[in-house]
Amino acid sequence: MTSQVIEGGAPSRGRAFLASFLKNILPAVPLLLIVGFFFLFPIARLIYVSFLSNDNTFTIDNFKTAVQEPYRTGFINSIKIGVFSAAIAAFPGALAAYFIETRGSSKLRRTIAVMSGVLANTGGVPLAFMFYAALGIQGYLTKALKYLGWDLYSGTFSLGSFIGLLIVYLYFQLPLMIIVFSPAIVSLRREWSEAARNLGASQFNYWIRIGIPLLFPSFIASFLLLFASGFSAYATANALTVGNLPLTPLQIGGLLDGNVSAAQLNLGKALGVVMIVISACAVIPYLAIQRRSAKWQKR
């Protein structure tokens, strides 16, 4: 009796599983396959290989080398340029987003959204050209400033130096800030400021007690995303520097192109893994804050 029940139960449970698989998972399979093969697999392999020595035995030497000179300076510079470019762009970008979203017409807002989308993605040689033309030795702004009595190139300034690169990075960081911070502004409801005013709050009180506390998490989140963007930017740094400024993405690119010290074939992979860890430290909190504020931002 009992064995019959079990025998009868097994195939139907199998069929039930199949049916639920067909219904619940099958339609997602193409997407999962693409993401799995073209994204998860390379990342998993990168992490795995970063722990291999030249003769494919397990080692952590790649990581030991990755935190020594010259790679240590590379990381410090990359983190510095990420932090500074984010810090400089965050507040003006937030303010611009505020004025555009609260006072701009719908047409203006849409135009700025499109432009920010394009500008946040500029980089590499085209961006380098634009800044050579404006701030290079023969650039227009350079000449104008010289005429006004400020010779940019009297000291050590160049577009390939840390300060130079920082200025150029702002060109895509500012639009990026406008893109990521605007949704938070849009979701500030006018009723709230009106309610506060009805209860006797001044404009200042409203901002200190309601506006800023509401926007602050999104501001921090945007800052973190900007950091990740500046930290991992490759194309622009590659176009502007000539090996004078060590940055991790450039060092990885160099190792990938075969300028490799044969001592450690998998050093570039370890540098990549460290980059992922640093970037994750910024992007994961960004995503967490976004998810939290998405709750009240829904209308």
Next chain:
Amino acid sequence: MAKALRIKFQPPLAITLLILGFFVFLPMLSAFEYSIRTPLTGGYGWTHYIWAVTEEDFLHYILRSMWLAGVTVLITLFVLVPTMTWLHLSNSKVRGLIDGLSLLPLVIPVVAFAVGAQISFPEFVQNTVLELPFLYFVLALPYAYRSLDIGLNSIPLKTITEAARSAGANWLRTITSVIIPVIRGSVMATIALTFALSLGEYTLTVLLHWDTFPTWVTYVAQDNILGAIAISMMSLIIPFLILTVITLFVPERSMQGRK
């Protein structure tokens, strides 16, 4: 509506736009001025643009970049859009998983992703340029996913689907001729974004040793700098025009629906 009545001069907005405009357009216009210089005659002209456009490689690379971006858009349309529609309709357990996976590319710096791609794919994948659209798709996934998510959340999806189903449409037809037209605003935004990102992708492409329009500029710069500046200007203007055209063609109504 109250806003429409208040269109008057806004000093803070004007100052903001002035500063932003200065920062954005000064480098752009400076480079543009270089690109229309004609050093031989000392005046201005379109010499470098004409040179670039008539260059044999120009057409080759721009067409290549366009079709690669086109394939990326097709992957988005034929894989991402149906999958997401289905995810929103069913209460599948994989929705949480795909939610998380779609955001993951934001965490990975492109340089690290390029290294991983170079050491992982079998030869037959690495030997075809068709690997690029799939990689571009991954890079665009966080943005495409979010934009479609907003679109799907803003419509009464269940009601629409039930109506289509009870009128006799099968699932495929429901998705292609009912749901996609309803969310065309966010589908168009997703296409624009995916297309622009694929068209301009540089880091991954160059590190995997492929040549596309954005990487070609680097080679040109080695022997004709003014020509390269002209090409750079075009590479800025082309995505801008494509995006503007697409957003302008998106009907106003579906844009409002997104809010």
